[in-house]
Amino acid sequence: MLFNLLLTTLLLINPIEKEKEAKHLFILSGQSNMELLDPDESFRPALEDEFGAENILIVKDAWGGQPIRRWYKKWKAPKGKDIAAQPDLYDSLMQKVELAMATEEIQSITFLWMQGERDAREELGEVYEKSLKGLYKQLQKDLGEKNINMVIGRLSDFDMNNERYPHWTMVRDIHQKLGESKEKFSWVDTDDLNDGIGIQGTPVENDLHYSEKGYKVFGERLAEEAIKLIKN
Numbered sequence: 001m002l003f004n005l006l007l008t009t010l011l012l013i014n015p016i017e018k019e020k021e022a023k024h025l026f027i028l029s030g031q032s033n034m035e036l037l038d039p040d041e042s043f044r045p046a047l048e049d050e051f052g053a054e055n056i057l058i059v060k061d062a063w064g065g066q067p068i069r070r071w072y073k074k075w076k077a078p079k080g081k082d083i084a085a086q087p088d089l090y091d092s093l094m095q096k097v098e099l100a101m102a103t104e105e106i107q108s109i110t111f112l113w114m115q116g117e118r119d120a121r122e123e124l125g126e127v128y129e130k131s132l133k134g135l136y137k138q139l140q141k142d143l144g145e146k147n148i149n150m151v152i153g154r155l156s157d158f159d160m161n162n163e164r165y166p167h168w169t170m171v172r173d174i175h176q177k178l179g180e181s182k183e184k185f186s187w188v189d190t191d192d193l194n195d196g197i198g199i200q201g202t203p204v205e206n207d208l209h210y211s212e213k214g215y216k217v218f219g220e221r222l223a224e225e226a227i228k229l230i231k232n
Contacts, residue, residue, distance in 0.1 A: 021054070021055055021105075021107075022104075022105035022106055022107035023055050023056060023057045023104050023105065023106055023107065024047070024051055024055060024056050024057065024106075024107060024108045024110070024230060025057045025058075025059070025097075025100070025101065025104075025106050025108065025109045025110070026043075026047065026056065026057065026058045026059070026110050026112060026226060027059050027060075027093070027097055027109065027110070027111045027112065027139075028043075028058065028059070028060040028061075028062065028112045028114075028222075029060070029061055029062050029071070029089075029093050029111075029112070029113060029115070030062050030113050030114035030115035030153070031062060031063060031064055031065055031066045031114070031115045031116075031117060031118060032062075032064035032065060032117070032208075032209060033114045033117075033153065033190070033209060033210060033215075033218070034060070034062035034112075034113075034114035034115065034153070035062035035063060035064050036064075036199060036209065036210070036215060037060075037062075037114070037215050037218055037219055037222075038215065038219070039058050039060055039219065041215070041216055041219055042216045042217070042218075042219035042220045042223070043058070043219035043220070043222055043223045044056070044058060044223075046219070046220055046223035046224065046227070047223050047226070047227070050223075050227050057100055057101075057104060057106070059093075059096050059097050059100050061089070061092055061093040061096050062114070063089055065117075065118055066089060066115070066118055067118040067119050067122060067124065068115060068116070068118075068119055068124075068128065068131045068132065068135065069083065069084075069085045069086060069087070069131070070086055070087060070088060070089040070090070071087055071089050071090040071093070071115075071135055072085065072087060072090070072131045072132075072134050072135045072138065073085060073087045073090065073138060074134055074138075075087070075127070075131050075134070076127060077124070077127065078124065078126045078127050081124070083124075090135075090138070094142060097143070108147075108149065108230050109143060109145055109147075109148045109149065110148070110149040110150070110151065110226045110229060110230065111136070111139055111148055111149065111150045111151070112150075112151045112153075112222050112226065113132070113135075113150065113151070113152050113153065114152075114153030114218075115153075116128065116155050116171040116172075116174075116175060117155065117165065117171075117208065119131075119167065119171055120155065120159075120165040120166070120167040120168040120170070120171040120172075121164070121165045121166075121167075122167075123166045123167050124167065125167030125170035125171045125174070126167075126170075128167075128170070128171050128174050129174045129177070129178065132152075132174065132178060133178070136148070136150055147184060148184065149184050149185075149186075149226065149229035149230065150178075150179075150184065150185045150186070151179075151185075151186050151187070151188060151222055151225045151226050151229065152175045152178060152179045152185070152186070152187045152188070153175070153187070153188045153190055153218070153222070154172055154175040154176050154179065154187045154188060154189060154190060155168060155171055155172035155175060155190070156190040156191050156193065156194050156208075156210075157191040157194075157206065158194060158206060158207065158208050175187055183232065184229060185229075186225040186228065186229055187225075188218070188221045188222055188225055189221070190210065190214075190218060192214075192217075193210040193211065193214030193215070193217055193218055194206055194207045194208070194209065194210050194211065194214060195207070195211060195214075196211030196212070196213055196214065197211055197212055197213070198210075198211055198212060199211075199212050199215065
């Protein structure tokens with residue numbers, strides 16, 4: 001009786017801490033269509049429903065209008081173009097990632113990438129596949145993890161005739177090709193997301209950016225593919 005009383009008293013004073021469960025880390029990056037995505041609207045809720053709010057960690061760092069050379073350190077321009085890599089956006093992304101991981105145990109990492117419009121416009125599609133593969137390997141090395149999942153947002157049907165962005169379909173095809181190239185990779189269709197009412201409240205039709213509803217659906221699709229890869 002006395003022992004039980006003492007034990008109860010000790011537990012009240014110094015309760016046994018519940019062991020923290022390792023978290024699923026989601027890294028979102030890219031240019032404007034990722035920048036304009038609000039993870040809290042549809043992406044986070046879908047993940048919380050699947051894994052529990054306490055078991056997910058989301059880091060987003062995206063910048064409108066930026067080429068992949070702002071992320072990939074070993075980026076090389078095609079012949080005839082005098083452009084150099086400037087991977088400062090990768091550095092800012094990794095600062096956020098490292099800060100978020102500092103006090104957490106991680107059980108899976110998923111990289112979600114929506115970018116390529118700028119490279120298509122600048123006619124840099126010839127080196128895009130190598131660059132995106134290189135960026136993935138760069139993440140593997142820096143995070144010390146081989147089994148990183150990657151979900152790619154494929155360029156939409158905005159310029160299928162390559163009139164305004166000469167390498168649009170080239171980059172778009174690369175997105176799908178890489179998304180289907182490994183068990184740890186996937187891609188998301190965005191062709192139906194760029195019609196309707198835009199986030200500024202004005203109509204958009206086959207636009208470079210998505211509608212207000214389109215961004216919500218985009219978040220849902222990213223989460224759906226991420227969940228599939230984690231559970232695979």
